[in-house]
Amino acid sequence: METIRRTKISDLSQLPFGTQVSVKGWVRTRRGNKQVSFIALNDGSTINNIQIVADIEQFGDEYLKPVSTGACIHVIGTYVESQGKGQNGEIQAEKIEIYGTADPLEYPLQKKGHSLEFLREIAHLRPRTNTFGAIFRIRHHMAYAIHKYFNDNGFYYLHTPIITASDAEGAGSMFQATTLDLNKVARTEDGSVDYSQDFFGRQTNLTVSGQLEGELGAMALGAIYTFGPTFRAENSNTPRHLAEFWMIEPEVAFYDIHDNMDLAEDFLKYLIRYALDNCKDDLDFLNEMYDKELVERLELVLAHDFVRLSYTEGVKILEESGQKFEFPVYWGADLQSEHERYLVEKHFKRPVIMTDYPKEIKSFYMKQNEDGKTVRGMDVLFPKIGEIIGGSEREADYDKLMNRINEIGMHTDPIWWYLETRKFGTAPHAGFGLGFERLILFVTGMANIRDVIPFPRTPNNADF
Amino acid sequence: METIRRTKISDLSQLPFGTQVSVKGWVRTRRGNKQVSFIALNDGSTINNIQIVADIEQFGDEYLKPVSTGACIHVIGTYVESQGKGQNGEIQAEKIEIYGTADPLEYPLQKKGHSLEFLREIAHLRPRTNTFGAIFRIRHHMAYAIHKYFNDNGFYYLHTPIITASDAEGAGSMFQATTLDLNKVARTEDGSVDYSQDFFGRQTNLTVSGQLEGELGAMALGAIYTFGPTFRAENSNTPRHLAEFWMIEPEVAFYDIHDNMDLAEDFLKYLIRYALDNCKDDLDFLNEMYDKELVERLELVLAHDFVRLSYTEGVKILEESGQKFEFPVYWGADLQSEHERYLVEKHFKRPVIMTDYPKEIKSFYMKQNEDGKTVRGMDVLFPKIGEIIGGSEREADYDKLMNRINEIGMHTDPIWWYLETRKFGTAPHAGFGLGFERLILFVTGMANIRDVIPFPRTPNNADF
Numbered sequence: 001m002e003t004i005r006r007t008k009i010s011d012l013s014q015l016p017f018g019t020q021v022s023v024k025g026w027v028r029t030r031r032g033n034k035q036v037s038f039i040a041l042n043d044g045s046t047i048n049n050i051q052i053v054a055d056i057e058q059f060g061d062e063y064l065k066p067v068s069t070g071a072c073i074h075v076i077g078t079y080v081e082s083q084g085k086g087q088n089g090e091i092q093a094e095k096i097e098i099y100g101t102a103d104p105l106e107y108p109l110q111k112k113g114h115s116l117e118f119l120r121e122i123a124h125l126r127p128r129t130n131t132f133g134a135i136f137r138i139r140h141h142m143a144y145a146i147h148k149y150f151n152d153n154g155f156y157y158l159h160t161p162i163i164t165a166s167d168a169e170g171a172g173s174m175f176q177a178t179t180l181d182l183n184k185v186a187r188t189e190d191g192s193v194d195y196s197q198d199f200f201g202r203q204t205n206l207t208v209s210g211q212l213e214g215e216l217g218a219m220a221l222g223a224i225y226t227f228g229p230t231f232r233a234e235n236s237n238t239p240r241h242l243a244e245f246w247m248i249e250p251e252v253a254f255y256d257i258h259d260n261m262d263l264a265e266d267f268l269k270y271l272i273r274y275a276l277d278n279c280k281d282d283l284d285f286l287n288e289m290y291d292k293e294l295v296e297r298l299e300l301v302l303a304h305d306f307v308r309l310s311y312t313e314g315v316k317i318l319e320e321s322g323q324k325f326e327f328p329v330y331w332g333a334d335l336q337s338e339h340e341r342y343l344v345e346k347h348f349k350r351p352v353i354m355t356d357y358p359k360e361i362k363s364f365y366m367k368q369n370e371d372g373k374t375v376r377g378m379d380v381l382f383p384k385i386g387e388i389i390g391g392s393e394r395e396a397d398y399d400k401l402m403n404r405i406n407e408i409g410m411h412t413d414p415i416w417w418y419l420e421t422r423k424f425g426t427a428p429h430a431g432f433g434l435g436f437e438r439l440i441l442f443v444t445g446m447a448n449i450r451d452v453i454p455f456p457r458t459p460n461n462a463d464f
Numbered sequence: 465m466e467t468i469r470r471t472k473i474s475d476l477s478q479l480p481f482g483t484q485v486s487v488k489g490w491v492r493t494r495r496g497n498k499q500v501s502f503i504a505l506n507d508g509s510t511i512n513n514i515q516i517v518a519d520i521e522q523f524g525d526e527y528l529k530p531v532s533t534g535a536c537i538h539v540i541g542t543y544v545e546s547q548g549k550g551q552n553g554e555i556q557a558e559k560i561e562i563y564g565t566a567d568p569l570e571y572p573l574q575k576k577g578h579s580l581e582f583l584r585e586i587a588h589l590r591p592r593t594n595t596f597g598a599i600f601r602i603r604h605h606m607a608y609a610i611h612k613y614f615n616d617n618g619f620y621y622l623h624t625p626i627i628t629a630s631d632a633e634g635a636g637s638m639f640q641a642t643t644l645d646l647n648k649v650a651r652t653e654d655g656s657v658d659y660s661q662d663f664f665g666r667q668t669n670l671t672v673s674g675q676l677e678g679e680l681g682a683m684a685l686g687a688i689y690t691f692g693p694t695f696r697a698e699n700s701n702t703p704r705h706l707a708e709f710w711m712i713e714p715e716v717a718f719y720d721i722h723d724n725m726d727l728a729e730d731f732l733k734y735l736i737r738y739a740l741d742n743c744k745d746d747l748d749f750l751n752e753m754y755d756k757e758l759v760e761r762l763e764l765v766l767a768h769d770f771v772r773l774s775y776t777e778g779v780k781i782l783e784e785s786g787q788k789f790e791f792p793v794y795w796g797a798d799l800q801s802e803h804e805r806y807l808v809e810k811h812f813k814r815p816v817i818m819t820d821y822p823k824e825i826k827s828f829y830m831k832q833n834e835d836g837k838t839v840r841g842m843d844v845l846f847p848k849i850g851e852i853i854g855g856s857e858r859e860a861d862y863d864k865l866m867n868r869i870n871e872i873g874m875h876t877d878p879i880w881w882y883l884e885t886r887k888f889g890t891a892p893h894a895g896f897g898l899g900f901e902r903l904i905l906f907v908t909g910m911a912n913i914r915d916v917i918p919f920p921r922t923p924n925n926a927d928f
Contacts, residue, residue, distance in 0.1 A: 100890030426564030
């Protein structure tokens with residue numbers, strides 16, 4: 001076929017009617033009558049299909065037969081005003097080239113709707129559906145907005161290591177990364193695993209957080225953020241857990257907990273505004289199909305200042321609420337999603353930043369308050385999600401940090417380098433972590449975290 | 465101290481002289497005489513220090529004593545025109561608060577220059593040096609430029625999996641990710657490793673490339689890119705190899721090899737122009753200290769169209785060059801860095817895109833040419849670096865792809881999902897991979913890849 005420069009379907013509406021165009025994409029449906037065939041074509045650039053009108057007499061019934069759902073075609077034709085309702089333009093086909101067919105007896109994505117569960121089993125094909133096209137375009141826009149926000153605000157993107165010999169928080173099970181042959185594991189004379197023969201000469205794991213290395217960056221470059229994969233080998237088959245997920249962790253020198261809260265609120269509002277401004281068609285589709293309150297919920301977050309209150313105040317409100325909870329509430333308890341959502345959805349009706357948690361339920365690196373009981377942690381609580389961000393001002397004082405480390409019996413050997421930040425030019429600093437998939441759940445309105453990452457990793461599932 | 469909003473050192477020059485300012489940062493040096501102390505302060509926002517002038521009589525000798533190299537301080541003072549040469553402004557200190565000291569007997573980064581080898585051993589502190597501050601700021605800007613380029617051109621960022629059950633290219637040794645207890649590896653009755661008890665119910669490894677999954681994305685969203693960590697468990701202790709590195713892999717439906725070459729050239733030029741436009745101070749420093757031809761080399765890349773020639777033509781030029789090479793050149797040989805650099809640096813004096821390689825030295829997925837001998841691979845060759853990008857048009861035809869797979873005896877079980885892209889709506893498509901650290905080596909002029917990633921992972925080294 002002659003070479004007219006291809007136009008993406010998302011760009012067609014900028015053209016005047018009457019333009020000769022070339023479009024390429026995958027057939028979503030083909031219907032019609034004896035005179036004319038209507039092909040809904042999608043190329044991934046937008047959720048909106050373009051309608052191709054093909055004259056049966058011109059092309060022949062036989063020629064159009066393989067133009068079925070899933071086939072990939074190249075169409076040259078004229079972009080004309082649509083005669084159908086609710087459509088802007090359509091293409092009157094002059095030539096149709098078939099790149100690839102999709103046998104209707106084999107191709108799993110036929111016209112009818114499919115369950116999200118079924119689509120998870122064909123994660124290699126599900127991005128071709130409206131739902132997953134929308135989700136992964138939104139995921140892209142959110143990732144880009146994150147980089148743009150930090151770049152525009154003078155943060156440096158820091159790649160913290162994936163394979164690590166330290167366990168950032170003692171935060172649960174880790175995957176081991178090894179080159180030892182599991183068929184005959186090398187052993188020392190006393191029978192233990194001989195890690196001197198492993199690739200790194202020691203036991204190594206996949207990171208659960210880049211925070212500790214992020215702090216090193218902040219104490220040199222001033223303001224950094226990480227955005228990379230993190231891993232938890234927890235055997236949890238729930239709609240909220242992945243073994244492999246992406247995390248964003250800003251860390252800023254000279255920030256206290258208040259600066260940190262300002263950053264978190266400004267950052268989240270920026271992201272949600274960016275989604276509303278840049279993902280309208282995809283959000284409208286998801287709002288219509290999955291969650292009728294989605295756009296309203298996004299706008300709610302933008303409409304209000306986030307409530308800021310201490311854990312102690314929060315527990316008091318919960319205790320006095322008269323609400324029945326599955327898990328009991330008392331000072332010292334690790335609040336559950338039901339508690340967080342009660343505060344956000346029922347009590348305040350807007351996002352909440354909760355601060356100053358009991359030290360026992362938070363990590364060793366959080367700055368200790370003078371009461372001896374609480375630390376300067378801060379969690380941002382969102383409607384539907386519960387905790388979307390967790391962070392803190394960090395303990396900058398070497399002695400206080402070491403006291404806490406000794407109190408909980410942590411080993412300091414693997415983090416000698418972290419401790420040196422408090423020895424050499426220590427400074428107040430703070431940061432937080434945002435689970436990327438939690439954000440995407442919130443922005444898309446989807447209910448299962450496996451539906452917001454292209455290739456989910458969960459117990460017994462590493463397909464694709 | 466009172467709270468004046470902190471100004472980053474990079475932003476000071478925008479202020480009028482006479483402004484009262486608050487700056488915070490780390491002391492690079494302190495020198496002076498009996499009347500006055502000059503403190504060079506850096507906060508990571510720029511390679512340029514700000515000079516703090518402190519009156520000895522006002523502060524007292526004792527008070528200033530801990531303000532030594534590495535200490536972190538907060539200064540309030542007046543931003544005034546500098547009396548020194550070559551400086552724009554300095555700060556006449558009114559108040560100095562010491563956040564954290566750095567004992568001169570213990571702090572490893574004293575005034576004098578340190579070898580890059582020594583600094584690698586203290587990777588937790590090296591971002592505080594001029595060299596590594598410059599490198600990691602440039603690294604940030606390059607990462608951002610990559611995201612911006614693709615976003616502005618309608619590519620979607622796709623997170624391909626890190627833990628995978630497939631081996632993208634058979635590209636050498638992989639790290640195994642496991643939750644099996646290496647002290648007593650679970651075994652089946654026949655004595656082999658019982659992977660049903662591993663986290664994913666099968667053997668899993670760390671990815672060597674996101675390309676195969678990237679192709680799935682391109683065949684649905686049209687144009688995608690990946691940007692994530694990849695792993696090679698090769699026991700190579702060279703200045704060019706890392707066990708963990710970051711890779712960028714765009715993949716585009718409806719692109720042929722020529723579109724792919726256009727994309728690669730435009731992309732690389734965009735990145736290098738972005739560096740010259742956004743990293744001037746850091747590039748000037750590296751040009752002065754490490755590589756006097758750095759900026760010139762960057763500008764050379766922008767000045768010319770890249771040469772495009774076939775492998776066969778390239779081999780002919782090398783054979784006829786009369787040049788002595790360590791590795792012999794003949795049709796069929798996998799070209800070495802010395803050959804690539806000869807073509808780029810000596811023969812053409814500009815970047816080269818070489819295409820149409822013998823199929824035996826390239827991967828199974830490359831589109832087969834009609835000659836039956838070559839495939840539509842394309843490598844971009846750069847001065848000093850050699851291959852900076854490797855890519856190809858992909859074989860879109862199911863039967864041809866399967867023939868090649870059978871020819872080389874590959875197992876198809878682990879990539880059943882990949883093969884389905886050729887069964888259902890296959891289309892011409894192409895893509896390439898850019899090793900991020902190779903790019904940073906080129907843009908910074910550094911010689912060792914361990915110096916362009918914050919926390920390098922190499923054999924026997926997983927510190928930090």
